[in-house]
Amino acid sequence: MTYSEGNRERSAVEFEGVGYALPDGRWIVRGLSLAVGGRETVVLVGRSGAGKTTALKLVNRLLDPSEGRVEVGGTSTQEWDPVALRRCTGWVIQEVGLFPHLSVRRNVGLVPELLGWERERIDARVHELLNLVGLPAVEFAARRPHQLSGGERQRVGVARALAADPPLLLLDEPFGALDPITRAEIQREFRDLVHRLGKAALFVTHDLREALALGDRVGVMAAGRLVAIEPAGRFLECEHPEARALAATLNGGAGRDG
Amino acid sequence: MGDLIRYLSANRGQVVSLFGEHLVLVGIAVGAAVAIGVPLGILATRDRRIEVGVLGVTNVLQTIPSLALFGFLIPVPLLGGIGASTAIVALTLYALLPIVRNTHAGIRGIEPALTEAARGMGMTDRQLLARVELPLAAGVIVAGIRIATVISIGIATIAAAIGAGGLGVYIFQGLAMVNDTVILAGAVPAALLALTADGILGWLARRLTPPGAPGARSATTAARPT
């Protein structure tokens, strides 16, 4: 395992020998050591049940490690107040979870509101972000979630995660429910956006194609362990059996659930 | 029908007074049931033991025949005795189940993804409750209040047996005198009151249900094709 040096002095997230076990004793994650650089996008791929989502939840303390140590911004998660930690971290999930009783504007502005920003500052920020994700504020700010298409909702989800300008984004299969065309489009936009804004991102997906498109580095998780981690460009040369198995899906099973 | 109208207009002062008494009984009881029942319903969603306990007790309360419950409460010191206070206590107990159960169901019925998103974003428990859970469950909760109100209006007619007044006064008089007109003079206004309350609260419940909330027709989190 190599630690990337990253572009910032301090890693955004660092896992040191992290493990998570269920109350009945089963280990979902074991011996995880990984650092995500300050401007880096690391994508974790693997089959269902490999522990990817769990690893993600260990970062913003939706779960706490059974062994090892997770550091965010150089401080152990155990020393962070969970609520404060989560407000500094963008969180995007597959179902998006936009609140149906709130307009797009209020959904996006939620974390700034929790942080106590003034109304004008929030409105300006919302305006900025909606335009950034390709949803003209004039048109979309006042709409309700049920009036949006799947792709539009996901974009709002991303805007919401970025609203308080967190240094780190955590994404759990965010584009999984979109149709292939919208998906490809949103992947491109996301990659550009994240790089432009200089964010760190830890991204989870079961789709290797997506991983290769979005990640600076791609890590493979199997049975709770990180078994391989390579820069995206060199992934297909990786020898590890699990990596090869995933790579095979690009050609063999390609296009089916892309 | 003609007899009824004549009776009602000949006695309109008393009709209005009894109607007012009825409203007061129901109003205070439902108000108290909301004040007690909604927090209980919320607590029941947080703790399994409380859930079992609260839902169990309110279920049992509902099975007690109303006249019997009035009878049980009369000897109780402070709360009991003949008159409005006993009636209000009994009515409150009956109104609890629909309100507690609907509060619990309304919050439980919220898409887990919404709760997860809220927590992941950094909402405290109180913020989650105030900004997400209660607004989304409001429609279902009001539906429970609607049921409780209609039930209370009906049961409140029995309050007249224990000296608490209300439209039941006419019903009992009519029964004693074998006079249908007098019975209807009590029963019809009560029925109309129930229908009105049902309509208003039903409308309110629908208004408070945003699309995607439990009980609404469309869901926001199922992705739709562009």
Place this chain on the structure above:
Amino acid sequence: MRSTHPTWRATAVGVALGIALAACGGGGPVVVASKNFVEQDILGELLAQELEATGVPVERRLHLGGTFVCHNALVEGEADVYVEYTGTAYTAILERTGTADPDSVLLVVESEYADRWDLAWGPPLGFENTFALVVRNADAESLELATISDLARVAPSMTAGFGPEFMAREDGYAGLARAYGFEFGDVRQLELGLMYRALEEGQIDVAVANSTDGQIAGLDLVVLRDDRQYFPPYQAAPVVRREILERHPAVWEVLVGLEGALDDVTMRELNHQVAVEGRDAAAVVRAWRESR
């Protein structure tokens, strides 16, 4: 089929006896009815036992229903005799008003009942069961209350409890208030069953009850005298179908034999034994008859 089977034998004997008795009595048992409260249970039982003692066959249909139910039963021929109160017959059944004189009331009901329905009145049993305004003994002493007129002084500060019928009837509370010229400060309508308890516990100060209720003595209550004679006389007397008198001459003798047999105090005592002490009405009646 064993012909010595006990049930069959009993049935055969019963049928034979029935036929014999019917032949004796000249056709069918006398049906004794009563209204649906304790005092009436006792009076119905009394009539039944007295008739049986003289050999008249009796069928009991006690606790049949209210005033109108019993009256209609006699008119339709489904019952033959029950104890009514002259005042009730006068105001509720004949729907008359006025007059407080017991003799005139009795005369009127006798002639009307005979003309309209061929029903006869036996002589009064000796007591009256009238509406009674009752108060707690302690209040009667401290406020010096002996008659209903005495209430005028304190009525505005008192809470009264009345049953639905008393509240609904024109000759109930409405008439009382007019006759005596006062109203109570607060009036609650409640079921009769709760009346005594409410009075005892101080939740009401005045109640309207039956003057012969068993609870009155036991609960230290005072009946206020109706000094303006607002309530009509309610003398208890049996009402019987004329046809039965012709068929069973013994019946009239029994009714005459009961004239003046029960006074207010005795009736109240018997009511107490059944309503408050919880004893069986038939047993109480039997014991009392033996002691006469």
